[in-house]
Amino acid sequence: MDADTLVEDRRTGPADGLASWRDGPAREAVVAFVSRVCGGGGAPAVPVEQRVAVFDNDGTLWCEKPMPIQLDFILRRFVDMADADHALRDQQPWKAAHERDYAWLNEVMQAHYAGDDRLLKVFAAGLLAAYDGMSVDEFEQRSEAFLRTATHPTLGRGYLGCTYRPMVELLDYLTAHGFTTYIVSGGGRDFMRPVSDELYRVPRERVIGSTVSLAYAGGTITHTPVLDYLDDGPQKPIRIWSRIGRRPLLAAGNSNGDSAMLDFSRHADMPFLRLLVLHDDEDREFAYTAGSESALEQAGRDGWTVVSMKDDWATVF
Amino acid sequence: MDADTLVEDRRTGPADGLASWRDGPAREAVVAFVSRVCGGGGAPAVPVEQRVAVFDNDGTLWCEKPMPIQLDFILRRFVDMADADHALRDQQPWKAAHERDYAWLNEVMQAHYAGDDRLLKVFAAGLLAAYDGMSVDEFEQRSEAFLRTATHPTLGRGYLGCTYRPMVELLDYLTAHGFTTYIVSGGGRDFMRPVSDELYRVPRERVIGSTVSLAYAGGTITHTPVLDYLDDGPQKPIRIWSRIGRRPLLAAGNSNGDSAMLDFSRHADMPFLRLLVLHDDEDREFAYTAGSESALEQAGRDGWTVVSMKDDWATVF
Numbered sequence: 001m002d003a004d005t006l007v008e009d010r011r012t013g014p015a016d017g018l019a020s021w022r023d024g025p026a027r028e029a030v031v032a033f034v035s036r037v038c039g040g041g042g043a044p045a046v047p048v049e050q051r052v053a054v055f056d057n058d059g060t061l062w063c064e065k066p067m068p069i070q071l072d073f074i075l076r077r078f079v080d081m082a083d084a085d086h087a088l089r090d091q092q093p094w095k096a097a098h099e100r101d102y103a104w105l106n107e108v109m110q111a112h113y114a115g116d117d118r119l120l121k122v123f124a125a126g127l128l129a130a131y132d133g134m135s136v137d138e139f140e141q142r143s144e145a146f147l148r149t150a151t152h153p154t155l156g157r158g159y160l161g162c163t164y165r166p167m168v169e170l171l172d173y174l175t176a177h178g179f180t181t182y183i184v185s186g187g188g189r190d191f192m193r194p195v196s197d198e199l200y201r202v203p204r205e206r207v208i209g210s211t212v213s214l215a216y217a218g219g220t221i222t223h224t225p226v227l228d229y230l231d232d233g234p235q236k237p238i239r240i241w242s243r244i245g246r247r248p249l250l251a252a253g254n255s256n257g258d259s260a261m262l263d264f265s266r267h268a269d270m271p272f273l274r275l276l277v278l279h280d281d282e283d284r285e286f287a288y289t290a291g292s293e294s295a296l297e298q299a300g301r302d303g304w305t306v307v308s309m310k311d312d313w314a315t316v317f
Numbered sequence: 318m319d320a321d322t323l324v325e326d327r328r329t330g331p332a333d334g335l336a337s338w339r340d341g342p343a344r345e346a347v348v349a350f351v352s353r354v355c356g357g358g359g360a361p362a363v364p365v366e367q368r369v370a371v372f373d374n375d376g377t378l379w380c381e382k383p384m385p386i387q388l389d390f391i392l393r394r395f396v397d398m399a400d401a402d403h404a405l406r407d408q409q410p411w412k413a414a415h416e417r418d419y420a421w422l423n424e425v426m427q428a429h430y431a432g433d434d435r436l437l438k439v440f441a442a443g444l445l446a447a448y449d450g451m452s453v454d455e456f457e458q459r460s461e462a463f464l465r466t467a468t469h470p471t472l473g474r475g476y477l478g479c480t481y482r483p484m485v486e487l488l489d490y491l492t493a494h495g496f497t498t499y500i501v502s503g504g505g506r507d508f509m510r511p512v513s514d515e516l517y518r519v520p521r522e523r524v525i526g527s528t529v530s531l532a533y534a535g536g537t538i539t540h541t542p543v544l545d546y547l548d549d550g551p552q553k554p555i556r557i558w559s560r561i562g563r564r565p566l567l568a569a570g571n572s573n574g575d576s577a578m579l580d581f582s583r584h585a586d587m588p589f590l591r592l593l594v595l596h597d598d599e600d601r602e603f604a605y606t607a608g609s610e611s612a613l614e615q616a617g618r619d620g621w622t623v624v625s626m627k628d629d630w631a632t633v634f
Contacts, residue, residue, distance in 0.1 A: 049520060136558060189559075189562075190562070193562050203366060204561075204562035204563065205560065205561045205562055205563070207562070211559065214555045214558065214559070215551070215555070216551040216552075216554045216555050216577055216581070217551070219580060219581060219583060221554060221555060221558050221581075234532070234533040234534070235533075237533045237538060238531045238532070238533050238538060241453060241531065241538050242506075242528065242531070243522065243560065244521075244522045245506075245507070245510050245521035245522055245524070246521065246522070260533055263536060264533070264536060264538075266536060
């Protein structure tokens, strides 16, 4: 491929496709970055094959409160399993799911934040058992059926309506300027794949996320009860390299688990942009910084662009 | 993405870009398959996003005898290490590399074929140590420098000249008909990436291959001395699923390690094609079936298309 023949040289105007972004420093940073990438300001345009943008999913592209959408999917699976096998009702995590005991789930997270992962291991063991032996095809059918029918517990909308409109606009804006967009999520890769193209125009081959180890036999790929990797923290740049083989120009996240990915997206010789979405809009979404403390600190130190949902977004959903 | 708007409906003519293929059953199978995918014969064309073609590399796209090209790269690394550290000269595999003791290397492979992998483990331990701590950037620089300068030991050409012209034509032919092409190699993913676009028009993000586990710190990704996975046998369909999330329509290989990938590329409701390259041309390349015995058997049973280098290819390089 001859990079030069593919270089886009479009200039970006202030009104191009970012209608849900209010005027302000975040929007200005995005427009200025894309303009530089496309050759605005006199520097050579960046060849399109190097225009890679990576996005965390939960809390960055769609809602993650009161619990990550995939957690709702998993809890329903636990309920189904406990309905089918009564013995499970006395064991965690099925017991909590069966009894709708959110206090136990909270306890898991509180202990985790306090550095004690014993309960998290109990939960993870249940999770790994929940899909053991299931084909990737069946898993996707279940994931898609759930995503198309389940509704958010408090926002009064289906889960597919929980994507952030400004971020979807940003994905399209980048694509229109020659970027290739990827999802790099701590959530399950195969959980998001059935809807990623429809929601984000990110096709399934550009979804990077966590996964269990898979097995192959007789034409079918199935889940094993062993974690392959959790695509979070330092694993994010590693998975980006493994899948793409390039260092992104733009990385967007919202939590501590995204810091390494944002850090990785720094260049000595090309424009780059790191975005950190700040959940500060209790009226339209949620307001929280738990799990983002060190990322917010690093944003201040390293010049990452903090995107305030309250101030920078005219519309959230 | 609306698949229908992207569907290619070009018909394929017999002379389109396969000039190095002789008329015969292999060429006919390729042309008929591509025609069906594009809607020839009355069935609906396959949406372009589902037109995925996967290719093994060593022995399928380029030469793997008298030894895989990457093995030459690794042996040179062992020689350099033994030059720098005399103590290594008494240890395998550095000893064999330093002394150009190909008998020991043959012994490794003979024992492996006989089911005894003790020597292979010694070799693998050396391999894993050889790049421990090296950044992926430096590894690629070394790989690229080697591939651009080293020459094949017997064919009288540089390694970059060891690609099979008919297969490169096939890759381009598929691309021209809306396919997305991937390399799925048992060799090292990062070894091939620096040249895959130039050789095959397969960009680095579409190279799937073996890798060690990587580590991330301070903006740099480095090799660890731990194998992540060997992309061979049943791992090939697993890695295809992990990376692409689709079942290919076309799979091409040449050895037993490719059988699972070819097997995976069967469809109930779409055209598909499995190609097995047969090395039967001692005059122009090499003649061997060692390592391909079970694949050749399965080709007969399952209707895979065997591509005879001697009969089906007018030109090899």
